[in-house]
Amino acid sequence: MVPPSHAQSVEESPPAHAQSAEATLDALETSLDGLDAAEADRRRERYGANEVASEGQRSLVDIFLTQFRSVLIYVLVVAAALSVWAGHVVDAVLIAVIVVANGLFGFVQDYRAEESLAALRELTAPTATVRRGGTPTAVEATQLVPGDVIELAGGDVVPADCRLVETTGLEIDEAALTGESVPVSKAPTAVDADTPLAERTPMAYKGTNVTRGRAVAVVTGTGDDTEVGAIALELAGTEETETPLQTELDALGRTLGLGVVILAALVVPLLLLQGTEPFQAGLTAVSLAVAAVPEGLPAVVTLTLALGVRQMAEEKALVRRLPAVEALGGVDVVCTDKTGTLTRGQMTVSRLWVNDGVVAAEDVGTDRSAVDETEPTDTHTDIRTGDRIDLLLRAGALCNDAAGDEGDPTERALVDAAEDSGIDVTALRDSHPRTDEIPFSSERKWMGTVHGDRAYVKGAPAVLLSKADRILTEDGPVPLTDERAARVSERVDAFADDALRVLAAAYADDVSGDATGGDEFEDGLVFVGLFGLIDPAREEVADAIAATRGAGIDVKMITGDNVRTAAAIAGDLGMDTEVMEGREIDELDEAALRDRVESVDVFARTAPEHKVRILRALQDNGHRVAMTGDGVNDAPALKHADIGVAMGIRGTDVAKQASDIVLLDDNYATIERAIERGRAIFDNVWKFVGYLLSANVAEVAIVFIASLFGYLVLPAVQLLWINLLTDGLPAVALGADPASEDVMDRPPRDPDRSIVDRGMLGLMGGTGAVSTMAMLGLLAITLGGATAVTPYAMTMVFTGFVAVEFEKLYVIRWLRETPIISNPWLGAAVAVSALLQLAVLYTPLNRYFGTVPLELGDWLLIGAVVAVCLLGHLAVAVAVRRWQRAER
16 A cells, blocks of 8 residues: 555556565665654654544534434424413423433434544554664654655554565454454465455454464555545445335324414314314314324334343343444344354364374363373373374474464464363373474474474475475384375365365474574474364354245355365355355446346455445345444444444454444344344334324314214313323333234235335224224213213213223234233233323312213213224234234
8 A cells, every 4th residue: 555645656566465565665765774853853744643534523512413313303303392372281291201312312323323434544553663764663654654664563453554574473353344254364465456455475454363474565555545445435435224114104293284384274274163272172172182192102113122131131132223223123134244253253173184084173182180290391292192083283382372362363272272171281282381482484384382392383285295204103203205295285185175274283303492493393294183173153144044044044155264174164054055255256247236136145355335335225125234344444334334344352442333233242143133132022012113103193082073963072071181191191001012922923014115105004094983983872872862061971971082092902912912911011001091090080180181980870871882892903903913924
């Protein structure tokens, strides 16, 4: 990567990874002595500090005001103003509290999301060792400029994008940037210009970690002109997407607002024509308008989502943005990373080979009672006489720098394999102390350790075969003939075909103890055997993927790993093993990619831009996509996705803060459970939206039709009380309903279908009509021919409507296939609400509500009306359920 000021050279010459180190130094007008202080200052003036830009971050005020940019909120504000005008201050205060509480909660959630760019800036190493006029000097990493020559060592964070000039055994963990599951060996040798990011061995990138070795490198890009910087700029320019529920609630708000205006325009003239006082006519219109708006809907939605957040947290899924709870349940494609999500995220020895036998690592015996590993010895008799698998495991544990949880993932896997087989590695190392070593280097491709008079070597199989003249068999060491070497190579290829990373182990006896030059290891080794390592698939993931697919959700693996590994893991998980590489994606236009993403489920060697292109292609095809990721490279895709899912254990802060949901256990199976929870939450939202709106439809219809005949039934205070009871505890308790048994047997809901779909319209219209006719019939019976509504008739309709609403709760739950007796909170909510209704009948409160106490005969009549409504509501529910099943 060459700085932007060298635009002409960029056009005329290949990128830094495709040039020699010398050519890169020349292009940057520097040398191995680095820049002098004056030139570094001049370049800093030109390029700026080595920091990621913070453009695109919103102010706190903007984040707060955004919470109120919802049509439903606007409607509620108007309803509150009308309530104040009509003298219903309590209702206005209730609406205001709901609006402000929702706004504050959303503000807290969104503010956290804005921290993603700050996390990117924190990836920069605090200091760097830079050569100033040939002298190594420690400077703040933010002071680096293109052309600076820096020194890297194990444990360092790479402070800028740079071209390697000299390396000694350098390995860099680039998982956060490329998704590569193991550290990558680096060397200064140039590679092809079109080499994928994960394979650019002569480059080191800002924010990655040096795991071993040393290097001298020249800085080629700083700040925004780095791979991390490009990701930061993309994040800054990415707009937050609304979840389907947010979009649908806005549409509902617009519909309700229009309906309120039309309602008021019809009712006021009608009442005036009948001789009603203008103030009373206006008061009735306002009451109907307020009754038509489900004031409690935002609060109930928020509380239901918050309850889902708590439940999902218990299931290891932490939700960062409330609407994402429901939106996850509506996805129809999950794009998932491989390493640590589908796999364990830990290199593991899978198979062992010694001349001519393959043993699964888990089948290695653990009986070591005959071997005393606590007694130090220099003869290694116990190792030479043990079986060959035992010797192979011990060689891997001794020729190894890993200790505890520290060290290279591959070396930790060798230690784990030895310990799992029953070897006490600590005791083994104590009894066979290391007296000398030859460290691993990417040029040698092997490392060796000396323990007394024996040396152990591990490394690339081809290299160790070339250095060995014997191979260990059941009869002891025998000459390594061409035929035996060929069989070893065949086994290496077979392991590689199964996506195993293959290492070989060998030993040499009678070494002098001075191994610093490695001359004694140049030949004469005894080849012991092979380790086959892999990051294996999680055992529970195959079933989780099957369950996800059974729910109509496609699963696609997108990884930075190589094709062979991706295909092998896909096969283990029951996925299609056709693999598409990142370079193939580069060759396709958008239309061709949209076609290919439908048939390909596995993508390998992908860069950040590939993930975003795959995501957008799926979205352009009409899919609702959840994207998982853990690295800096995943952040753009996480933010572009309909639902971004980050890994909580190994995920970077950048990925977490660009996401909507964080998996606390990094396990794909948790995604499957979260999808199930999201679908259950949508069911609950659907139930109480249907419940509230159908009640409002009936309220408006009853008052409107009665007014046509000159009867003013259900005055404002009673309408608002009904809303309080129905929008209150029972509706909130619906949010605690358990998931239906068939929730994961349904296909994902159509993203273009509103929450007020055909089924809900049928529910609202059907149940509303039944309730309206029943209440008007009850009104006619209780009026007894009177020309004006009496307090008794008003009380009967008022109480009868409340009772019918409680009955309808359970009908709606049955409609969504929720077990009737499964939510104790709902039973308690209905009981409390019923007691509140009795309080306005039999306590002094009745003077404020215009009600009178009812007698036993009155309650029997109300019970009969409720029974009739139950039959009518069930008939509507049966029809709606058939519609919904037919549309799946």
